[in-house]
Every structure is written in structure tokens, then in C-alpha cells.
Amino acid sequence: MAANGAPTKITQGSQTKGGIGESTLRPDGTLKVTGEFAYSSDMWHEDMLWGQILRSTVAHAQIVSIDTSEALALPGVHAVLTYDDLPTDVKHYGLEIRDTPVLAHGKVRHHGEPVAIVAADHPETARRAAAKIKVDYRELPVITDEASATAPDAVLVHENREDHHAGHVPHPNILHRQPIVRGDVARARARADVIVEGEYTFGMQDQAFLGPESGLAVPEEDGGVHLYIATQWLHSDLRQIAPVLGLPEDKVRMTLSGVGGAFGGREDLSMQIHACLLALRxxxxxxxxxNRFESFFGHVHRHPAKLHYEHGATRDGKLTHMKCRIVLDGGAYASASPAVVGNASSLSVGPYVIDDVDIEALALYTNNPPCGAMRGFGAVQACFAYEAQMDKLAARLGMDPVEFRQLNAMEQGTVMPTGQPVDSPAPVAELLRRVKAMPMPPERQWESSEGADVRQLPGGLSNTTHGEGVVRGVGYAVGIKNVGFSEGFDDYSTARVRMEVVGGEPVVTVHTAMAEVGQGGVTVHAQIARTELGVTQVTINPADTRVGSAGSTSASRQTYVTGGAIRHACELVREKVLEIGRRKFGSHHPAWATAELLLEGGKVVTDGGEALADLADVLEGESVEVEEEWRHRPTEPFHPRTGQGNGHVQYSFAAHRAVVEVDTELGLVKVIELACAQDVGKALNPLSVLGQIQGGTTQGLGMAVMEEIVVDPKTAKVKNPSFTDYLIPTILDTPTIPVDVLELADEHAPYGLRGVGEAPTLSSTPAVLAAIRDATGLELNRTPVRPEHLTGTRRSEG
Amino acid sequence: MRVNFTVNGRPQEADDVWEGESLLYVLRERLGLPGSKNACEQGECGSCTVRLDGVPVCSCLVAAGQVEGREVVTVEGLADYAGQRSCGTGDRTSPSGTARDTDSQTGEGTRLAPIQQAFIDAGAVQCGFCTPGLLVAADEMLERNPDPTDADIREALSGNLCRCTGYEKIMDAVRLAAARQSEGA
Amino acid sequence: MDFLRPASWEEALAAKAEHPTAVPIAGGTDVMVEINFDHRRPEYLMDLNRVGDLFEWEVGAESVRLGASVPYTRIMENLRAELPGLALASHTVASPQIRNRGGVGGNLGTASPAGDAHPALLAAGAEVEVESVRGSRRIPIDEFYTGVKRNALAADELIRAVHVRKADGPQQFSKVGTRNAMVIAVCAFGLALHPQTRTVRTGIGSAAPTPVRAKVAEEFLNAALEEGGFWDNGKIVTPSVAQRFADLCSAACNPIDDVRGTASYRRHAVGVMARRTLTWTWESYRGARRITEGAA
Structure with a gap:
């Protein structure tokens, strides 16, 4: 019996004509507004059990003993599993480094680490059973920052490391370190008329996707298992799951269920292996x-960071050099930390021309929550710091902050600190110009004839000011983000495209393993097929592991890479269709042999527009199917000591202008407007592009003024794992977000497009910070900013 | 325990309900109505918003036993609910008021409430997890306040978190639904 | 767990007498979260939604008798004239969805220092009507909060209503949170002018183990207003008086550092809110006086 809620094909009918460039509406829109769209948490199966995870209550401890007997004795409990029950020798998993235990063994390394799992007939039974498992911990000292991690007597978070970074790090509690050295900083420094230094702190952000981790594992008759799951990358999950289960990959079938947002938080495994283990047992x-509490422990977060920057500039405003040191807290397990380090270091200079740099980025192993992928991926932390530096430099030089940035802005041809030339448009100065040129929002919008509308003032509905203490500020920022997987990773996608005649109409079916997480890949992929194959009806099959890997829905890469794979497969399908056409009708018209032929409007047409045949006739009795892998240009690893290498495939750029009003007495902030200009190369779906930019901008706003996972420095325990105390912006916190979209084609990318999703998350945060600095005159070297930072009330009393 | 109540106009009975279960759990896991979403279970996100005797509430904060004998409308019943309302006022001209042939795979042709159609048209849906709760809340606001200001919309929807859209397209969708509603009236 | 569904107030009292551990549930704002997150597994849950009496209010000559379950939305919409402070506080409670179900009875029952209604009730002056099968009594609001999340209820008692003195002058409520909506108070402040008795009353939330009044500040301000003849001459409150009042309100706090804010910030913010709400209420009082004089 099939699981209830298994995804079905999504077909868009002939009322949707849209090829690329149109704001075609989502094919899953109707299902999503009627409540019929099946998310992973909506899956249901007759006779199913509920799984529950028991997590560690302490951050770092030896496990002296685990007693599951009382839990097993509870009526309704079907299984209780610990490390000892794992079926094979593979008991760890990880994206790059297999350092994460499926269930804790001997030791727990962070608060909330999975220790045991339970299956029972009702979630409450499973919870009661989990509560009856007795775990005896002997607590160990916690490593929480660089000082404690690298102290002479520091406890090692991971003993006997064998991963490929272990050989080049200065301390076993440093997971990975990437220096980048270029030019001669000492000589350049001597040229500087002003030197500005800053020490910056970036808090721990959570992806806070709304659909918590969930899935359904169904045992199959052949001894395998079928997992319905919300993830960002089915095949990466599969590669990590199958060996732990002791099954060949073809016996672990994976189907993407509805995904309630991701933002990087579903790149690692969460409950996948646990559900499969319980189902098989x-x-x-x-x-x-x-639940939401568990979700805060169930996925990695954005790395908190300490960043030290030094910049110099000449009197006429030219940057001379940059030195920086970026320390990222990777937490207890590796996750994507090495790649985040690569990004933080290689993008640490920002979108500016600086020939002489000395850069170091590293990630620590600590007993804090594991950190990994989140929208912006290492570039976000750096952008916060270098943009603060740009404002400081401009102020020291008495220059306008936007003009100062424009004076130093990179452009096509600029060489990155890694030695890689930027070989497509880099309209940094232009984006700044555009965002600055947008009309300013009117002053004092909160004033009305009936008095102050508190909804438009800092504090909002809480009625804290009627205008008292309110000061406006304006700030600018711009950022640079890489698109796609970097550093020599074999980044490819697979598309299967089929064309046939159904009911007299030519129909295209597209099958990929691309995880639709809300971004609209399914919309754009159908648009590509329409454009390439000239049909209106395109069916997008459910994403699953019956087709090759699509790579991850991350790094702003799916439109580029899976879109590229679909276009490529469509081209091959078109060739085959034309071959059939030539075979069938070639004798009817000489143009079959001589002209450039296209598929348009359901017909084979010449480049002169002459119709040669209906596709329905060409494909009568035949069908064409192609499955192909497609890769973007190869990249190279960064040299471990110099950081040199053509590590990135494409860059994307966005600029923001933030207008804020700050209640300077209470330290409350209202963002009035957050304007954005971004180059997207080519907007395949303009409506979706706006949605990505506005959504990314708002996540950056959250990081500026409210979002932070607070970890107790003494115990490494999370203090606010709930939506009561981890706050994300409401609609009353979010301003209007006017967007100016620039389309300068990247000739190396399909259709000239540029990945969109991440860049707006970078510059949003520093723009808001700059605006708050403008309003308050405060230095503000940390984000998020809290009221106590704006009112001089940070210190505890007594 | 057993709970009897009305959901989307139909009488429903749930058996063997554990006393600590929420209305949300009963809807999703016992009545096969998973449209209301479980995103926080603490009244801090609005994804589970339903109408209880006409009033928008977080169904995660309603104990199952509290709905005995009461009426619940979920996103699954929103089109009918809005349809009855517009029939009641003589408004039959909403752009989506007519049923077309329904495509079982995409739901195309499904009869939609104006606010549902507006969410699709304005691009207010991305991952869609917040969408059901937002629709129920927005529909109720438009019922009370057919001509809302932007500040009114923001206040009425301030109990519904969205993580994908940055809310701009949601604002557009509500404005669009209000405009279509007033054209139709 | 057993689910009790009393159909009337009398049945509810009888059930509570029989099962003193029964946890009453009305709007569910606090109780359901505790159940959903496995923080609480009461032996009995007692639904009060079927007790219609609890959803009613009566406006009397001196006070409003507000049923424990009257939703905050109703208070905002219907009692703005009589209970302006509480109406403003109601508007800051959580989200529209929660305001549609939650009522003052829940705030009082939970007695969290962060409950939004408390500062408004303290400032207005109120009595909590509680009852058990043994009888009914009224607990003055100043004696109701006995400790962190503790109140003066006996195990067999239920909150039936709160009697809030009708406003005889302007009232204000202000709350600091780190978000512009749907936020738990970092700290909150309520202020009511009582021109009839020529007194002011205050209420402070989330800045001490219980909701408290700033009594020293009230006494100072009462004396200063009296001494300067402010009630009669309707002059602007001297900035130094307002600042002294604000400082004394800050001094009435006994806050802690937590994930929502530092103690030092709370003390500071209460002072700012005290000064601002005094300005707003006093301006309003002066305006009302001018209108009254103009009409006379």
C-alpha cells in the first residue's frame, strides 16, 4: 500500500503558456492554498508507528550507562534503540566528514545530541517511553570558544581525528583553517593614510523554516525501505543513510515530500536514519x-563568528590593504564547516578591489550546537564585518559611504584574493547607484490626524513611543556571494526529459531529483522545458532517487545547475525529435535538411518562422527520452597555505539601502524600508526572483535586530529553543522592500542567469546595522543588536 | 475520550482521543485534514489557524475536548465558507467563484476563495507551510474589514509567521483580494 | 489524564473541590503549551469554555465585573472607555488569534510576572473574585501575586471574575519587547490617573518576581501633584518631577538577567515608560480639563 500523501506528478495545463522570462505561476500553488499539498509531516500510513528521539540534557559528558528496560516495558512501545543496536559497522554519518554518531556512543558532545530512539503506537506513548530511558552522564568540561578550544590542557572534542583536514590544522580542536595571502600587505600598509581596525561578533542564527523536520519510513517487502522525506538533497542523504542501514543504495528508495522551507537547515540529515532504523526493526x-523545540536541536545553525579586520586607505579614498581573521564556531560536528570556511576566507574581502591581503578563516570544534549551512554560507558573517569597516573608513576620510564603496568597487576583470579573475559582469558600483537613487520613504509616516499610529513606530503594538526619542537613520551595504559548489567539488545535476504525444498533444515530462523547498524550482524547470521544446504542457515528476542526483538545493545553484541539466537534456531531445522529423517528413520540404530548425508552439519551425510539421505528427507512435548529467565549469581547490585557486564558478551581487527609525531611549528599532538592487543575470521568473530577494532580505533583517540562538557560555546549553524566545520578523517588523532587478548576462551560465537566493541575505544585515549606527551614533560591532546595546544597559547589575 | 464536532460543515467524531491532544492533532492525525500546519505548537506562528465558532484561533492551543459540539473551519473548507458568505451577500462575481474541471494532480480547476486565488496570483506562496493559517486569518480580516489599510493588514496578520516571502507578496495578495472583493460587490 | 467538562459554574466548583489538582483550561495559551511540550501532565484537565458566565461582563457604577474568560479582543473592542489601561494592555497580548481566546483569568491563574494584564489591573485598582464550594471571596489585586508564578488561590478555588475600577481619568500601558508584535514582555508599565481621589497608581510587569506597584513613586508623585496644585491648575508636570517619578519607578524594580533582556535594561526601560506614560496621561488629563472648562 502506498503511503498516504505520496507526491503525485504536477502537470500544468495549456492555460500556462509561459517559457522563461515570464512570471509563470507555481504549479503547486493550488494544492498549497487548499491545504492538499502533502508535506513530509502530513504523511500517513495505516498501522504506522511514531518515532521519538531521546536527546542529551548536557553538552559534554561521558555516557556511563543507558537503561532502556522500563521504556521497553511500556505498553504500546515497539522498539527502543541505542548505539548498541546499530546494525553495521558504519555508525557515523556526515556531509563531508563522517564524524556524527547516528546515536551517541560513550560520549555526548553537544546539548540535544540523539542518544536513543523509540517507536510507539502514539506520540504520547513514545514521549513517555523516552522519558523512562535512564542515561547516566558524567559531565566533562565544555569547550565553548577559541580560548577554551586551544588552551594547553583543552579537552579534545574529537580524539584521534583522521579526516583530511586533520593534517593541516594547528590544533585538533580546529576543524579546518584556510589562509589566503596575496600581494605584500606590509608594503601596502605603509601607503595607507588611514587604518581602521574592528573586532566584530556575529550571533548564531537559525534557519527557522516553518515546517519542522519530519518524514515517514515504510519497510518494503524486499527488505528495503522507502523514505518520504523533506530534504535539500536526496542523493546526499541516500549516500549517508544506506551504509548505516547495511542496505545497498537501490534498496533505500527516497521520495521528496513537501518541504516547509529549508535555507540550509536540511542539508544535513536529521531524522532520516532514525526513522529507517525503527521501520526496519x-x-x-x-x-x-x-516539534519546534526539537527542531532547534535537530538541525545545524549559521556559524556564530568573531571577526577581526584591518583595512587601510589612502587620503583620496583608495583601499590599500586588508588583514582579517575570521573564527567560526563549528560546534560539535563538522557538517559543512570546511566549505563555510572556504567561503568566509575567499569572500572576506567583499566586492572590492584590494590587491594586498592577509586572510585567515577557521572553524572550531566546540561543544556548542553544530553549525553548518545557512543561506549565505560563510559570506554573510564576513559581509557584516567588511561593510562596517567600509563605513568606518568613509567616516575617517570624510567621504560619502556610497561613493567610497563605488570608488573601490570590483568590476568584471577584477582579480579575487584567490587569484581568480571575475570573468562576468560585477556591477557593484551600479547596484549601489541604483539603490541610492530609489526615492526615500516619507518622514514620520506614523503621524496621522488621530495621533501617532503605533503600528508604524518602534515598539509597534506595544505602545512604547508616540514619537518620543525616535530618530531616523539610513545605511548602505553591498555583498558578494559565490553561486554553486566550489573548491573543486564535482557539482552536477541530472535531468530526464521525455517527449511524447498524449491525447493528440505533445507533452514533455521532466524528472529530476531536485528538492523543491519553496524556491520555485518546479516552476522554472517547466518554463525551461517549454522554451526549449515549444510545448505548453509540461509535467514535473516527483523528485526521487529513481533518477540521478540533482545536487543540493543550496548555494543558489538549482536554477543554474539543474536548470542547465534540463536545458541540456531538452537540447538532446530536440535533436532526436528533429531526426525523427527528418526521417518521416524530410522529403516533403528541403528546409528539413538546410534550415536551422526550432520547436515552437507545438511545431517544428525554421529559423525563418516557417512551420514544417506539427510535433504531434512527428511524434505519432514514438517517444523520445533522454537522461543526462550536466556540470558547470570545473573549479579548483584553494591551496592550503596561500589560498590561491580558481575556486568559484560564479558570483552574485546585491546592494541594500536601509531606512530605520530608532527609539533611542528604549533601544527599539523599526525598519521603515529595505530597498534592494540585485543583478540576476537573467530573471527566468521575475515574480520568483522578487520572492527570493524579499525573503532573503527579511532573513537578514531578522539577523540585524532580533534573531539569535543564545548558548550559555558556562554549560554550552541552548537557552531559547522556541518561537517564544527565538524571534523571527513578523509582518509588522518587515518593511516594504522595493527591488530593482538588473539583468547583465553571465555568458558562462545557462541563459546568462545568476543564482539569486543568497546574495540578498548578505547585505541586508549590515545595511540595517549601518542605518542604526547612523541614527544613534553608536559603534555597534555585534549583530543582532539588542535594546541593551543601544541604551548602554548591557552589563548585569550587582 | 470521544469528541463530536463540526468541521467544514460536516459532523465529525473522533474516538480514542488522548485527553492531552490538541484540536490541531485531531484534525491532522484523526480526521485526515492535514491542511492546518504544525509549526510551533505554542501559539507563536499562526500556521495552525482555524476558525472556531467563526473566530480565528490557534488550533494547537485548543484542547480537543474543548471543541465538543462546536464548529470548526479549516483551510480545506475555506472556499466553501467564503463561497457561502459571498452568496449570502449576493456576490457571485468573484473571479474564481466558478468551478472548473478539477485536475487531481495540480488541483487546477478547484473552486477557490478569492483570498486563495489572490495568494497564487500575487506570488504569495513559496514553501507554503504558513499559507493555510495566513489564508484563514486574512479571509476573516477581509470579512470584518473589506477595505483595510496596509497597517490594518499588517496588524491582522501579525500572528502569522512566514519565513520565505518577506511578506511583500502576502501584502500584495491581500490588497488584491480586497480590490477584487470590492469590484465584485 | 482525565478531561472534565463542567457545564456550569457550580459543576466546575464541585469538580475542583473533588479534584484539587485539576488544571483549569480556558484560552489554552499557557496550559496547552505546557502539555504540547511535555512540561506538564496534569491528572485532570478542566475545560471552562462551557461556563458561559465567564465570558460575560457587566459595567457597574464604580467598576466593571469582567468574567475570567472574556477574550482580550472583546476587552479591546468593548471596554476602551471603562478600562482604557486594560484595553491597551489587551492589544499587546500575543497575537490576534490568542487575543480571540485568552482572557484575564488565564493571566491571573498563571500569575507570570510577564502577563500583560497585570500592570493595567494594578494601576486601575482591581479585586479578583474567586470561589470554591466553601464560598466566594474577593482578593485585592495587590495581595493576589504571592511569588513567581504563584497566586493567592487556594487549591479548590477558581477565578470567576475580576472587578476593575472604572477609569475616572486617563490610563496608559506600555510594554517593551524585542519585536513589534507577538512578543512576550521584556518589561511593561501601566499608569492610571485617578482625578477623583487625586492619586496615581502604577503597575510594573516582568521586572520583579511578581507584578508590582511602584508605591514610593506613586506617593512621591501624589505629593508633588498635590503640592504644586497640578490637579487644579492643569499645568505641565515639571520635567524634574517626571524624572524623579521615573527614577523611583526604576527603583521599584527587582529584575533579573535572562534571555529576553538584562536587569539593567529592564530598570532603565521601566523608567522611560514611566516618564512617557505620565506625559501621555497628564496631557490627556489637561486636554480633558480644557474641554470640560470650555463646555462649562
């Missing part, structure tokens, strides 16, 4: 749904 389908 009990022989019953097992559903696991995290």
Missing part, C-alpha cells in the same frame, strides 16, 4: 515529526 511504517 519493527517491520512497520514509522513517522517522526519534530
Amino acid at each position: 519493527t517491520g512497520k511504517p514509522v513517522k517522526i515529526v519534530y
Whole structure:
């Protein structure tokens, strides 16, 4: 029996004509507004059990003993599993480094680490059973920052490291370190008329996707398992899951269920292996749904960071050099930290021309929550710091902050600190110009004839000011983000495209393993097929592991890479269709042999516009199917000591202008407007592009003024794992977000497009910070800014 | 325990309900109505918003036993609910008021409430997890306040978190639904 | 867990007498979160939604008798004239969805220092009507909060209503949170002018183990207003008086550092809110006086 809620094909009918460049509407829109769209947490199966995870209550401890007997004795409990029950020798997983235990063994390394799992007939039974498992911990000292990690007597978070970074790091509690050295900083420094230094702190942000981790594992008759799951990358999950289960990959079938947002937080595994283990052990389908509390422990977060920067500039405003040191807290397990380090170091200079740099970025192993992928991926932390530096430099030089940035802005041809030339448009100065040219929002919009409208003032509905203490500020920022997987990673996608005649109409079916997480890949992929193959009806098959890997829905890469794979497969399909056409009709018209032929409007047409045949006739009795892998240009690893190498495939750029009003007495902030200009190369779906830019901008706003996972420095325990105390922006916190989209084609990319999703998350945060600095005159070297930072009330009393 | 109540106009009975279960759990896991979403279970996100005797509430904060004998409208019943309302006022001209042939795969042709159609048209749906709760809340606001200011919309929807859109397209969708509603009236 | 569904107030009292550990649930704002997150597994849950009496209010000559379950939305919409401070506070409670179900009875029952209604009730002056099968009593609001999340209820008692003195002058409520909506108070402040008695009353939330009044500040301001003849001459409150009042309100706090804010910030913010709400209420009082004089 199929699981209830298994995804079905999504077909868009002939009312949707849209090829690329049109704001075609989402094919899953109707299902999503009627509540019929099946998310992973909506999956249901007759006779299914509920899984529950028991997590560590301490951050760092030896596990002296685990007693599951009382839990097993509870009626309704079908299985209780610990490390000892794992079926094979593979007991760890990880994106790059297999350092994460499926279930804790001997030791727990962070608060909330999975220790045991339970399957029971009702979630409450499973919770009661988990509560009856007795775990005896002997607590160990916690490593929480660089000082404690590298102290002479520091406890090692991971003993006996064997990963490929272990050989080049200065301390076993440093997971990975990437220096980049270029030019001669000492000589350049001597040229500087002003030197500005800053020490910056970036808090721990959570992806806070709204659909918590969940999935359903269904045991299959052949001894395998079918997992319905919300993830960002089915095949990466599969590669990590199968060996732990002791199954060949073809016996672990994976189907993408509806995904309630991701933003990087679903790049690592969460409950996948646990659900499969319980299903295989009990022989019953097992559903696991995290609640919000557990979700905060169930996925990695954005790395908190300490950043030290030094910049110099000449009197006439030219940057001379940059030195920086970026320390990222990777937490207890590696996740994507090495790649985040690569990004933080290689993008640490920002979108500016600086020939002489001395850069170091590293990630620590600590007992804090594991950190990994989140929208912006290492570039976000750096952007916050270098943009603060740009404002400081401009102020020291008495220059306008936007003009100062424009004077130093990179452009096509600029060489990155890694030695890689930027070989496509880099309209940094232009984006700044555009965002600055947008009309300013009117002053004092909160004033009305009936008095102050508190909804438009800092504090909002809480009625804290009627205008008292309110000061406006304006700030600018711009950032640079790489698109796609970097540093020599074999970054490819696979598309299967089929064309046939159904009911007299030519129909195209596209099958990829691309994870639709809300971004609209399914919309754009159908648009590509329409454009390439000239049909209106395109069916997007559910994403699953019956087709090759699509790579991750991250790094702003799916439109580029899976879109590229679909275009490539479509081109091959077109060739085959034309071959059939030539075979069938070639004798009817000489143009079949001589002209450039296209597929348009359901017909084969010449480049002169003459119709040669209906596709329905060409494909009568035949179908064409192609499955192909497609890769973007190869990249290279960064040299471990110099950081040199053509590490990135494409860059994307966005600039923001923030207008804020700050209640300077209470330290409350209202963002009035957050304007953005971004170059997207080519907007395949303009409406979706706006959605990405506005959504990314708002996540950056959250990081500026409210979002932070607070970890107790003494215990490494998370203090606010809930939506009561981890706040994300409401609609009353979010301003209007006017967007100016620039389309300068990147000739190396399909259709000239540029990945869109991440760049707006970079510059949004520093723009808001700059605006708050403008309003308050405060230095503000940390984000998020809290009221106590704006009112001089940070220190505890007594 | 057993709970009897009305959901989207139909009487429903749930058996063997554990006393600590929420209305949200009963809807999703016992009545096969998973449209209301579980995103926080603490009244801090609005994804589970339903109408209880006409009033928008977080169904995660309603104990199952509290709905005995009461009426619940979920996103699954929103089109009918809005349709009855517009029939009641003589408004039958909403752009989506007519049913077309329904495509079982995409739901195309499904009868939609004006606010549902507006969310699709304005691009207010991305991952869609917040969408059901927002639709129920926005529909109720337009019922009370057919001509809302932007500040009114923001206040009425301030209990519904969205993580994908930055809310701009949601604002557009509500404005669009209000405009279509007033054209149709 | 058992679910009790009393159909009337009398049945509810009888059930509570029989099962003193029964946890009453009305709007569910606090209780359901505790259940959903496994923080609490009461032996009995007692639904009060079927007790219609709790959803009603009566406006009397001196005070409003506000049923424990009257939703905050109703208070905002219907009692702005009589209970302006509480109406403003109601508007800051959580989200529209929660304001549609939650009522003052829940705030009082939970007695969290962060409950939004408390400062407004303290400032207005109120009595909590509680009852058990043993009888009914009224607890003055100043005696109601006995400790962190503790109140003066006996195990067999239920909150039936709160009697809030009708406003005889301007009232204000202000709350600091780190978000512009749907936020738990970092700290909050309520202020009510009582021209009839020529007194002011205050309420402070989230800045001490319980909601508290700033009594020293009230006494100072009462004396200063009296001494300067402000009630009669309707002059602007001297900035130094307002600042002294604000400082004394800050001094009435006994806050802690937590994930929502530092103690030092709370003390500071209460002072700012005290000064601002005094300005707003006093301006309003002066305006009302001018209108009254103009009409006379």
C-alpha cells in the first residue's frame, strides 16, 4: 500500500503558456492554498508507528550507562534503540566528514545530541517511553570558544581525528583553517593614510523554516525501505543513510515530500536514519515529526563568528590593504564547516578591489550546537564585518559611504584574493547607484490626524513611543556571494526529459531529483522545458532517487545547475525529435535538411518562422527520452597555505539601502524600508526572483535586530529553543522592500542567469546595522543588536 | 475520550482521543485534514489557524475536548465558507467563484476563495507551510474589514509567521483580494 | 489524564473541590503549551469554555465585573472607555488569534510576572473574585501575586471574575519587547490617573518576581501633584518631577538577567515608560480639563 500523501506528478495545463522570462505561476500553488499539498509531516500510513528521539540534557559528558528496560516495558512501545543496536559497522554519518554518531556512543558532545530512539503506537506513548530511558552522564568540561578550544590542557572534542583536514590544522580542536595571502600587505600598509581596525561578533542564527523536520519510513517487502522525506538533497542523504542501514543504495528508495522551507537547515540529515532504523526493526511504517523545540536541536545553525579586520586607505579614498581573521564556531560536528570556511576566507574581502591581503578563516570544534549551512554560507558573517569597516573608513576620510564603496568597487576583470579573475559582469558600483537613487520613504509616516499610529513606530503594538526619542537613520551595504559548489567539488545535476504525444498533444515530462523547498524550482524547470521544446504542457515528476542526483538545493545553484541539466537534456531531445522529423517528413520540404530548425508552439519551425510539421505528427507512435548529467565549469581547490585557486564558478551581487527609525531611549528599532538592487543575470521568473530577494532580505533583517540562538557560555546549553524566545520578523517588523532587478548576462551560465537566493541575505544585515549606527551614533560591532546595546544597559547589575 | 464536532460543515467524531491532544492533532492525525500546519505548537506562528465558532484561533492551543459540539473551519473548507458568505451577500462575481474541471494532480480547476486565488496570483506562496493559517486569518480580516489599510493588514496578520516571502507578496495578495472583493460587490 | 467538562459554574466548583489538582483550561495559551511540550501532565484537565458566565461582563457604577474568560479582543473592542489601561494592555497580548481566546483569568491563574494584564489591573485598582464550594471571596489585586508564578488561590478555588475600577481619568500601558508584535514582555508599565481621589497608581510587569506597584513613586508623585496644585491648575508636570517619578519607578524594580533582556535594561526601560506614560496621561488629563472648562 502506498503511503498516504505520496507526491503525485504536477502537470500544468495549456492555460500556462509561459517559457522563461515570464512570471509563470507555481504549479503547486493550488494544492498549497487548499491545504492538499502533502508535506513530509502530513504523511500517513495505516498501522504506522511514531518515532521519538531521546536527546542529551548536557553538552559534554561521558555516557556511563543507558537503561532502556522500563521504556521497553511500556505498553504500546515497539522498539527502543541505542548505539548498541546499530546494525553495521558504519555508525557515523556526515556531509563531508563522517564524524556524527547516528546515536551517541560513550560520549555526548553537544546539548540535544540523539542518544536513543523509540517507536510507539502514539506520540504520547513514545514521549513517555523516552522519558523512562535512564542515561547516566558524567559531565566533562565544555569547550565553548577559541580560548577554551586551544588552551594547553583543552579537552579534545574529537580524539584521534583522521579526516583530511586533520593534517593541516594547528590544533585538533580546529576543524579546518584556510589562509589566503596575496600581494605584500606590509608594503601596502605603509601607503595607507588611514587604518581602521574592528573586532566584530556575529550571533548564531537559525534557519527557522516553518515546517519542522519530519518524514515517514515504510519497510518494503524486499527488505528495503522507502523514505518520504523533506530534504535539500536526496542523493546526499541516500549516500549517508544506506551504509548505516547495511542496505545497498537501490534498496533505500527516497521520495521528496513537501518541504516547509529549508535555507540550509536540511542539508544535513536529521531524522532520516532514525526513522529507517525503527521501520526496519519493527517491520512497520514509522513517522517522526519534530516539534519546534526539537527542531532547534535537530538541525545545524549559521556559524556564530568573531571577526577581526584591518583595512587601510589612502587620503583620496583608495583601499590599500586588508588583514582579517575570521573564527567560526563549528560546534560539535563538522557538517559543512570546511566549505563555510572556504567561503568566509575567499569572500572576506567583499566586492572590492584590494590587491594586498592577509586572510585567515577557521572553524572550531566546540561543544556548542553544530553549525553548518545557512543561506549565505560563510559570506554573510564576513559581509557584516567588511561593510562596517567600509563605513568606518568613509567616516575617517570624510567621504560619502556610497561613493567610497563605488570608488573601490570590483568590476568584471577584477582579480579575487584567490587569484581568480571575475570573468562576468560585477556591477557593484551600479547596484549601489541604483539603490541610492530609489526615492526615500516619507518622514514620520506614523503621524496621522488621530495621533501617532503605533503600528508604524518602534515598539509597534506595544505602545512604547508616540514619537518620543525616535530618530531616523539610513545605511548602505553591498555583498558578494559565490553561486554553486566550489573548491573543486564535482557539482552536477541530472535531468530526464521525455517527449511524447498524449491525447493528440505533445507533452514533455521532466524528472529530476531536485528538492523543491519553496524556491520555485518546479516552476522554472517547466518554463525551461517549454522554451526549449515549444510545448505548453509540461509535467514535473516527483523528485526521487529513481533518477540521478540533482545536487543540493543550496548555494543558489538549482536554477543554474539543474536548470542547465534540463536545458541540456531538452537540447538532446530536440535533436532526436528533429531526426525523427527528418526521417518521416524530410522529403516533403528541403528546409528539413538546410534550415536551422526550432520547436515552437507545438511545431517544428525554421529559423525563418516557417512551420514544417506539427510535433504531434512527428511524434505519432514514438517517444523520445533522454537522461543526462550536466556540470558547470570545473573549479579548483584553494591551496592550503596561500589560498590561491580558481575556486568559484560564479558570483552574485546585491546592494541594500536601509531606512530605520530608532527609539533611542528604549533601544527599539523599526525598519521603515529595505530597498534592494540585485543583478540576476537573467530573471527566468521575475515574480520568483522578487520572492527570493524579499525573503532573503527579511532573513537578514531578522539577523540585524532580533534573531539569535543564545548558548550559555558556562554549560554550552541552548537557552531559547522556541518561537517564544527565538524571534523571527513578523509582518509588522518587515518593511516594504522595493527591488530593482538588473539583468547583465553571465555568458558562462545557462541563459546568462545568476543564482539569486543568497546574495540578498548578505547585505541586508549590515545595511540595517549601518542605518542604526547612523541614527544613534553608536559603534555597534555585534549583530543582532539588542535594546541593551543601544541604551548602554548591557552589563548585569550587582 | 470521544469528541463530536463540526468541521467544514460536516459532523465529525473522533474516538480514542488522548485527553492531552490538541484540536490541531485531531484534525491532522484523526480526521485526515492535514491542511492546518504544525509549526510551533505554542501559539507563536499562526500556521495552525482555524476558525472556531467563526473566530480565528490557534488550533494547537485548543484542547480537543474543548471543541465538543462546536464548529470548526479549516483551510480545506475555506472556499466553501467564503463561497457561502459571498452568496449570502449576493456576490457571485468573484473571479474564481466558478468551478472548473478539477485536475487531481495540480488541483487546477478547484473552486477557490478569492483570498486563495489572490495568494497564487500575487506570488504569495513559496514553501507554503504558513499559507493555510495566513489564508484563514486574512479571509476573516477581509470579512470584518473589506477595505483595510496596509497597517490594518499588517496588524491582522501579525500572528502569522512566514519565513520565505518577506511578506511583500502576502501584502500584495491581500490588497488584491480586497480590490477584487470590492469590484465584485 | 482525565478531561472534565463542567457545564456550569457550580459543576466546575464541585469538580475542583473533588479534584484539587485539576488544571483549569480556558484560552489554552499557557496550559496547552505546557502539555504540547511535555512540561506538564496534569491528572485532570478542566475545560471552562462551557461556563458561559465567564465570558460575560457587566459595567457597574464604580467598576466593571469582567468574567475570567472574556477574550482580550472583546476587552479591546468593548471596554476602551471603562478600562482604557486594560484595553491597551489587551492589544499587546500575543497575537490576534490568542487575543480571540485568552482572557484575564488565564493571566491571573498563571500569575507570570510577564502577563500583560497585570500592570493595567494594578494601576486601575482591581479585586479578583474567586470561589470554591466553601464560598466566594474577593482578593485585592495587590495581595493576589504571592511569588513567581504563584497566586493567592487556594487549591479548590477558581477565578470567576475580576472587578476593575472604572477609569475616572486617563490610563496608559506600555510594554517593551524585542519585536513589534507577538512578543512576550521584556518589561511593561501601566499608569492610571485617578482625578477623583487625586492619586496615581502604577503597575510594573516582568521586572520583579511578581507584578508590582511602584508605591514610593506613586506617593512621591501624589505629593508633588498635590503640592504644586497640578490637579487644579492643569499645568505641565515639571520635567524634574517626571524624572524623579521615573527614577523611583526604576527603583521599584527587582529584575533579573535572562534571555529576553538584562536587569539593567529592564530598570532603565521601566523608567522611560514611566516618564512617557505620565506625559501621555497628564496631557490627556489637561486636554480633558480644557474641554470640560470650555463646555462649562
